[in-house]
Amino acid sequence: xxxxxxxxxxxxxxxxxxxxxxxxxxxxxxxxxxxxxxxxxxxxxxxxxxxxxxxxxxxxxxxxxxxxxxxxxxxxxxxxxxxxxxxxxx
Numbered sequence: 001x002x003x004x005x006x007x008x009x010x011x012x013x014x015x016x017x018x019x020x021x022x023x024x025x026x027x028x029x030x031x032x033x034x035x036x037x038x039x040x041x042x043x044x045x046x047x048x049x050x051x052x053x054x055x056x057x058x059x060x061x062x063x064x065x066x067x068x069x070x071x072x073x074x075x076x077x078x079x080x081x082x083x084x085x086x087x088x089x090x
Contacts, residue, residue: 027078027083027084028048028083029048029083030048031048031049031050032047032048033047033048034046034047034048035047035048035053035063035081035083037080037081037082039070039071042070044066044070046063046066046081053066055069062077063077063078063080063081063083064076064077064080065077066080067080067081
């Protein structure tokens with residue numbers, strides 16, 4: 001009975017981990033793009049960054065966190081910013 005996994009197994013896991021980190025959600029526009037949404041008469045502008053999203057000079061890990069900050073209510077960030085797969089962004 002084997003107590004340890006073969007070395008190739010750990011290398012395969014590490015490679016897949018790097019691959020997963022490179023994969024971005026296809027609903028997100030390119031890094032540097034701006035997402036704009038008017039909410040209760042206010043224009044909300046969020047810049048897409050490599051490791052998250054920038055809103056009012058603060059970095060957030062998710063669009064949902066920004067939507068909560070803006071509205072005070074839990075939202076799906078993709079729904080709040082009206083991002084759908086296949087949508088074209090400026």
